[in-house]
Amino acid sequence: MLLTTTLEQASRLQFAITAMYHWLFVPLTLGLGFLVAIFETKYYLSKDEFWKKTTQFWSRIFAINFACGVATGIILEFEFGTNWSNYSWFVGDIFGAPLAIEGIFAFFMETTFFAVMYFGWGKVSKGFHLASTWLTAAGASLSAYWILAANSWMQYPTGVVFNPDTARNEMVKFWDIVFSPVTLAKFSHSVLCGFLLAAVVVIGICSWYLLKKRDTDFSLKSIKTAAVFGLVAGVLLAATGDRSAYVVAKTQPMKLAAMEGLYDGENGTPLVGVGILNPKKSYDNDENPYLFHISIPKGLSLLATRKANGFVPGISDIIKGGYEYEELNGEKKTALSFEEKVHRGNMARKAYALYGEYKDKQANGLDCQDDIDEAKKYLDENFEYFGYGFLKSPEDSIPPVGLVFYAFRIMVILGGYFILLMAVVLWFLKKNILAKSKWLLIVAIASIPLVYICGEAGWVVAEVGRQPWTIQGLLPITASVSGVSASNVITTITIFIVLFTTLLVAELMIAFNQIKKGPDGILW
Numbered sequence: 001m002l003l004t005t006t007l008e009q010a011s012r013l014q015f016a017i018t019a020m021y022h023w024l025f026v027p028l029t030l031g032l033g034f035l036v037a038i039f040e041t042k043y044y045l046s047k048d049e050f051w052k053k054t055t056q057f058w059s060r061i062f063a064i065n066f067a068c069g070v071a072t073g074i075i076l077e078f079e080f081g082t083n084w085s086n087y088s089w090f091v092g093d094i095f096g097a098p099l100a101i102e103g104i105f106a107f108f109m110e111t112t113f114f115a116v117m118y119f120g121w122g123k124v125s126k127g128f129h130l131a132s133t134w135l136t137a138a139g140a141s142l143s144a145y146w147i148l149a150a151n152s153w154m155q156y157p158t159g160v161v162f163n164p165d166t167a168r169n170e171m172v173k174f175w176d177i178v179f180s181p182v183t184l185a186k187f188s189h190s191v192l193c194g195f196l197l198a199a200v201v202v203i204g205i206c207s208w209y210l211l212k213k214r215d216t217d218f219s220l221k222s223i224k225t226a227a228v229f230g231l232v233a234g235v236l237l238a239a240t241g242d243r244s245a246y247v248v249a250k251t252q253p254m255k256l257a258a259m260e261g262l263y264d265g266e267n268g269t270p271l272v273g274v275g276i277l278n279p280k281k282s283y284d285n286d287e288n289p290y291l292f293h294i295s296i297p298k299g300l301s302l303l304a305t306r307k308a309n310g311f312v313p314g315i316s317d318i319i320k321g322g323y324e325y326e327e328l329n330g331e332k333k334t335a336l337s338f339e340e341k342v343h344r345g346n347m348a349r350k351a352y353a354l355y356g357e358y359k360d361k362q363a364n365g366l367d368c369q370d371d372i373d374e375a376k377k378y379l380d381e382n383f384e385y386f387g388y389g390f391l392k393s394p395e396d397s398i399p400p401v402g403l404v405f406y407a408f409r410i411m412v413i414l415g416g417y418f419i420l421l422m423a424v425v426l427w428f429l430k431k432n433i434l435a436k437s438k439w440l441l442i443v444a445i446a447s448i449p450l451v452y453i454c455g456e457a458g459w460v461v462a463e464v465g466r467q468p469w470t471i472q473g474l475l476p477i478t479a480s481v482s483g484v485s486a487s488n489v490i491t492t493i494t495i496f497i498v499l500f501t502t503l504l505v506a507e508l509m510i511a512f513n514q515i516k517k518g519p520d521g522i523l524w
Helices: 007-022 026-046 049-082 085-119 126-155 174-178 181-211 216-251 253-260 299-305 315-320 338-363 369-390 401-430 438-464 486-517
Strands: 160-163 168-171 271-277 290-296 324-326 332-334 469-471
Touching (some): 026 049, 026 181, 026 216, 049 085, 085 168, 085 469, 126 174, 126 469, 160 369, 181 216, 181 401, 181 438, 216 253
């Protein structure tokens, strides 16, 4: 199958595999860093050596995970140049800025204080060590912020202008990019996902100790802290998820329609809780979109418009256009049809080509300034649809509905399950029966892989849901890839799968070894 894969498909597959491996490590780093800081704060305030031992144990798990996350993250950044050079040229001045800040400031801060946190026991004062631990956790979140700012700009390009002389986008409003509504929503949701994941991992590991009837005091106290941390994170995660869905409705209506399997919009649109899509359904036929579904009346309208009878466009509506919608800034507009967007995209591309021709003539001594100004005017007026000039049919603008629909439900259902799990664990702790509840301990252990599936499903919704775009409306994936052979990309895919799998297995073996030793086996 890989032998018949196109360059675009191979490049997408390689990036998806790399990103999904990377996300196996990132959320635990985000959440466990703060849990370690909380444990050390308890040690600093109480002077109890128990909390020092607890901090050191979880620091070791954090360190193992952190190292693997760095290794996979570096490869991701290289892929922008190797596999997506057209994209990097087109928007490198914007996309590169937050990534540079992340590397120079946030990652440098994180790694510097991580060294003190990990190696500084007995070498620096307790206060400085505690501050270093908190700064390590904060640095991880700052790193995530700048990376997510770059990713969010791809979902909602703002604060830039296109320079036809260089064929590059240039940043004109830095803060519009850094503090865009999409960035804020994506950051809060992603980081809280990391917090909840770390809580589930800590509870699962400690549940294993309780099943083995060892390290009971350590386990119960770690679980109590993690469960409170996870419950707060889970509730906030649900709230930020609601906000994220609202922002998606305003900025990426096609993604929202795919998330819901919604083809025909209506006022008072229901929200599908669970359902099975009809594989025969397409935007231009009359098939029922679902084989089975249970929906919440008016739920999607409330989520997307904050009005019970608000209109939510479906896939067919977005292709046909003609409906009224409201942007994030409150401005009301009439949606253009796919054909009109393609027309304007072609106008923008033609204007850009004419601009280049007239500039060449001007360089040869001809007076073409009026023609240059006119071409620039048409380019600016239609540039927001530039990417549509690369699309051939309405189907090209529709993401894989089935994958996005089911991934969204996996994420939401598991998210609700983890909130319930935190509450149940805290209840059993309060009743002092957790250590005796074998079934709940087994459920907690089994929840560890589920929480990773939940996080990965969230990223599938975010990234697959915006297809076919690398940059929403401006650059499709077909125009983003590098001029390399598909066979070369397939070769590196094979190498990366082997390397990443080896890295993952090694990380798990080291982590399991440390868990088997337990807190009493940690020597500093």
